[in-house]
Amino acid sequence: MESLIVKLAKDFADSEVAPLAEKIDREDWYPRELIGRMGEIGLLDPLHHGVPLAEAMFSLLQIARRSGSVALLQDVQGELVNAPLRLFLGDRYSDLLEDMASGKKIGSFALSETCCGSDASSIRTRAFRDGGVWRISGEKMWITQGLYADFFLVVARTGDLKERSKNISIFLVPRSSCVKAEKVEVQGNRGTGTARITFEDCEVEASHVIEKGWEAVKYALAIGRIAISSIALGLALGAMEEALVWAKEREAFGKKLIEYQGLQWWFSESYADLLALKSMLQVTCDEFQRSWKEAEPFVSALKLKASNSAHRIIDRMLQVMGGMGYAKGSRVERAYRDVRLTRIGEGTDEIQRMILFRYVENKHLL
Numbered sequence: 001m002e003s004l005i006v007k008l009a010k011d012f013a014d015s016e017v018a019p020l021a022e023k024i025d026r027e028d029w030y031p032r033e034l035i036g037r038m039g040e041i042g043l044l045d046p047l048h049h050g051v052p053l054a055e056a057m058f059s060l061l062q063i064a065r066r067s068g069s070v071a072l073l074q075d076v077q078g079e080l081v082n083a084p085l086r087l088f089l090g091d092r093y094s095d096l097l098e099d100m101a102s103g104k105k106i107g108s109f110a111l112s113e114t115c116c117g118s119d120a121s122s123i124r125t126r127a128f129r130d131g132g133v134w135r136i137s138g139e140k141m142w143i144t145q146g147l148y149a150d151f152f153l154v155v156a157r158t159g160d161l162k163e164r165s166k167n168i169s170i171f172l173v174p175r176s177s178c179v180k181a182e183k184v185e186v187q188g189n190r191g192t193g194t195a196r197i198t199f200e201d202c203e204v205e206a207s208h209v210i211e212k213g214w215e216a217v218k219y220a221l222a223i224g225r226i227a228i229s230s231i232a233l234g235l236a237l238g239a240m241e242e243a244l245v246w247a248k249e250r251e252a253f254g255k256k257l258i259e260y261q262g263l264q265w266w267f268s269e270s271y272a273d274l275l276a277l278k279s280m281l282q283v284t285c286d287e288f289q290r291s292w293k294e295a296e297p298f299v300s301a302l303k304l305k306a307s308n309s310a311h312r313i314i315d316r317m318l319q320v321m322g323g324m325g326y327a328k329g330s331r332v333e334r335a336y337r338d339v340r341l342t343r344i345g346e347g348t349d350e351i352q353r354m355i356l357f358r359y360v361e362n363k364h365l366l
């Protein structure tokens with residue numbers, strides 16, 4: 001049975017996200033007011049309101065059904081930024097957590113750099129202590145909401161590059177004149193304010209730091225990977241819904257498309273994938289809540305399977321719709337571009353395979 005929050009997300013997605021989804025994509029338009037609206041009704045960061053992880057993720061799936069872009073903004077705001085802030089800085093930041101959850105403030109998670117996305121522990125952004133404060137300089141790439149963020153969780157190195165993840169901390173850097181943002185135009189998930197961000201000698205108070213921050217980076221990426229898997233599922237579901245309506249209406253060779261068994265089986269296969277992934281999402285959320293560190297293989301397996309299966313489902317649905325699925329204005333066409341990110345962002349397919357192989361190698365099978 002659907003929980004109240006999932007029903008709320010579904011209704012909200014249909015009534016308030018769907019009418020804006022095409023404008024967000026075509027005009028690369030950042031939906032600032034919609035974010036505030038999601039904050040008002042508790043959908044911007046359900047975890048902040050005590051919603052269990054699985055329910056929060058099934059709500060996100062419903063948003064992604066209508067817009068991958070809006071879902072990605074929720075993922076950044078709630079999972080990549082607020083979740084690690086809550087766990088690692090906690091009560092000291094209750095006002096900021098509340099402002100983020102309500103959409104009054106916008107935050108970005110700034111890890112990736114031009115030099116290194118997958119190999120994140122070799123980032124070059126530097127932080128050093130200067131009396132009672134820290135000073136940060138460096139350049140971050142691909143930062144979602146970077147054009148609009150009020151503050152950034154900046155992952156930076158406090159010592160020698162040779163030490164890799166051992167000397168990495170996270171700094172809470174407010175937007176000010178030391179921060180420069182440059183728009184980066186992307187294929188899908190448009191309207192999410194993707195940017196290259198330069199920090200030029202930004203001063204950060206000592207209390208605004210998560211020291212020995214690699215654990216917090218891993219936590220953010222783990223919960224973010226669950227979120228992006230939910231987005232992949234939602235995009236696939238949205239594409240199936242649209243293609244099914246089309247197949248029931250469209251005629252070819254004197255029959256509705258849906259009457260052809262070849263097409264029926266595409267829907268059956270896709271439905272089986274959706275159900276399998278839904279179960280996997282539930283189990284992964286349960287494992288994560290039990291012990292987020294021990295949930296690592298579940299998270300990587302979910303991300304790999306969800307993004308690739310969603311990719312395949314959406315490709316099938318585009319084929320069902322023929323030229324209409326390739327044309328601008330269809331949900332399927334948008335989902336086809338949006339879903340591609342789910343195999344790259346928050347750790348590529350290859351990075352998930354690398355993580356999984358560590359378990360295979362150490363005979364941590366079932």
Ligand SMILES: Cc1cc2nc3c(=O)[nH]c(=O)nc-3n(C[C@H](O)[C@H](O)[C@H](O)COP(=O)(O)OP(=O)(O)OC[C@H]3O[C@@H](n4cnc5c(N)ncnc54)[C@H](O)[C@@H]3O)c2cc1C
Pocket residue numbers: 076108109110111112113114115116117118119141142143144145186189194341344345346347348349350351354
């Ligand atoms: C739209 C968008 C939004 C994003 N938002 C954010 C954000 O908000 N914050 C943030 O910090 N980052 C963000 N990213 C960055 C994203 O996380 C990185 O793009 C991703 O981690 C991959 O890094 P890369 O692009 O540098 O690719 P690379 O690391 O250069 O990888 C290139 C290819 O090589 C493969 N590869 C790398 N190492 C290995 C290996 N050891 N074995 C096999 N294959 C390997 C990769 O899998 C990939 O296929 C975003 C990216 C995009 C496109």
